[in-house]
Amino acid sequence: MSKKxxxxxxLQIIADNPFVTxxxxxxxxxxxxxxxRLDRMELGIPELRERMxxxxEHSYDQVRSLPPDEVVGDIVDLQLDKSGISIFEIREEHVFSRNGIARGHYVFAQANSLAVAVINDEIALTASADIRFVRMVRLGEKCISKAYVxxxxxxxxxxxxDVFTYVGEEMVFQGHFVVYRSAAEEYSEGGSRSADRH
Amino acid sequence: MSKKxxxxxxLQIIADNPFVTxxxxxxxxxxxxxxxRLDRMELGIPELRERMxxxxEHSYDQVRSLPPDEVVGDIVDLQLDKSGISIFEIREEHVFSRNGIARGHYVFAQANSLAVAVINDEIALTASADIRFVRMVRLGEKCISKAYVxxxxxxxxxxxxDVFTYVGEEMVFQGHFVVYRSAAEEYSEGGSRSADRH
DNA sequence: TCATAATTTAGAACCTGGTACTAATATGTA
DNA sequence: TACATATTAGTACCAGGTTCTAAATTATGA
Structure with a gap:
């Protein structure tokens, strides 16, 4: 077998098992x-520990922004059964790498999480939604969602x-959610009142 | 300061910076x-390298199933501008740990990805959607989405x-999507025809 | 064919971030 | 005061490397 x-x-072996010594x-x-080791040098592949x-670090960054718990976005204001506000910054993990546009389900997830959180019941489950992506959201933009019961x-x-999401002055998303309350585990989309942060 | x-x-310091030596x-x-080190022993906190x-490992498992590319779910059949089918298995990472119910945005993401993929244009972007979570989806269930243009x-x-998602015979989700075509980067939710796997 | 270059192997010293273990030294506390 | 608990110190050792020097092997070209 040649050097090449x-x-x-x-490269192949390490690609599909980065944990190899x-x-x-x-x-x-x-x-x-x-x-x-000479091969790794030439190929610029770091040692096992560095790879891990x-x-x-990569996953830690992701974990900080991906939904590790029930809520996507930081809820900064909550008046139960009335209204709520959450902030969600669009980061590398949330966009299509090709064009830097946010994947719709993250925008949706923020709104959905907030709609569920604002309902003051043990269990709240999204039953249906009518949503509109008003304009695309780009990498680095800060989405501010406002929910009104x-x-x-x-x-x-x-x-x-109703949930409206803004980037600055511009509305980027709007949604009308129907949420079932207290009907424990009867309809899809779980989320209890204990959901406040991750 | 007492030992306790x-x-x-x-615990606090390591919790919000696991990379500390x-x-x-x-x-x-x-x-x-x-x-x-005695404290770490007593608290059962492993050494830095083990934490990393x-x-x-955790992120590696996740990366294998979370959307690293444009499409959520495996597209198994695609007749452009006509219909498509995708399969998506609900795993640990997709559910609320508390009750094992799938987070709604994964179910939504599968349907949304398929709706965009089935359109035979360079660029396709979701403009709006009308969706219904018919019944909750649980850990381990296999969601089969069918899209019809x-x-x-x-x-x-x-x-x-229109997208319908089934678990076995049961419909768990339905959605009506309006997708803009070719209007490159005009509306939210990107996704080109190169999106075929992951 | 012989010299030179590229490639591969060997070995020793050193590094980080630890573990495991022994032992000495505070610091309480009954 | 005596004993227990908590803290500190120090040594040996480990994995999984890096860095460096040097020898041995294998092309390759003139």
Whole structure:
């Protein structure tokens, strides 16, 4: 096997198992550990620990913004059964890498989370929604969602919530949500009142 | 500061910066490195490298199933401008840990991705949607989405797409999407024809 | 064919961020 | 005062490397 072939194979192996040590690589490629290390140097592949660190940092950044808990976006104001405001910054993880436009479901998720959070019941579940993406949202933009409870039917009933999301002065999204309350685990989209932050 | 207080503080510090070394902790807590290590032992906190490894492994698992590309769900059938089918399995990362119910935006994202993918244009962007979560989706369930193009207005116009998502025989979600075509970067929700996997 | 260059292997010293263990030294507390 | 608890100190060792020097092997070209 030529040097080039070996290095291609090495790239391949590390690509689909980044947790492999140099020692394991010597076994798979049948060359000395020094050769492995020279190859890594030439290919600019960092050592195992550095690779793990980078993955951990990357995921840590993601975890801070991806939904690790019930709510997408930081709720900064909440008047139960009345209104609420949340802020969500569009970051690298939320956009199409090709054009830097936010994936719609993140914009949707922020609004949906807020609509559920604003309802003052043990269990609140989204039943349906009518949504409109008014304009695209770009990387780095800060989305401010405002939710208003429009109607509250009796116990175990429906609530209607309107959510508007803005970037600065511009409205980028609007949605009308119908949320079931207290009807524990009867309809889709869970989320209880204990959901406040991650 | 008592031992208990210090250990609480240590938990706190590591919680909001898991990348801290023992050496850095001695500076922040003003105790010897041995004390730090005894505290970590008692609290069951692994060493920095082990913490990073765990985070890396966790993120690696996630990355394999979370949307690293444009499409959520595996598209298994696609007749451009006509219909499409995608499969998406609800996994640990997609549910509320509390009750094992899928977060709505994943169900939405699968349908939305498919609605955009089925349109045969360079650029397709969701403009609005009318959606209904018919029943909740649970951990482990396989969601099969079927999209049907209902109307195609002339060049640079709108298309209407209906999407139904099933678990087995049961419909769990339905949505009516209005998608803008070719109007490059004019409305929200990007997604080009190159989106086919992940 | 022989010299030179590229490639591969070997080995030693050193590094970080620890673990494991022993032992000494505070600091309470009954 | 005596004993227990908590804290600090120090040494040996480990994984998974880097860095460096040097030897051995394998092309390659003239």
């Amino acid at each position: 072939e070996r290095q291609q194979l090495l 140099d020692r394991e690589l010597t076994r798979q490629l049948k060359v000395s550990i020094q050769t492995i 660190k980078q993955m951990a 429009r109607s509250l039917a009796g116990r175990r009933g429906k609530a209607e919530v | 207080e210090r250990q609480q503080l240590l 023992d050496r850095e902790l001695t500076r922040q807590l003003k105790v010897s490195i041995q004390t730090i 490894k765990q985070m890396a 209902r109307s195609l207005a002339g060049r640079r116009g709108k298309a209407e797409v």
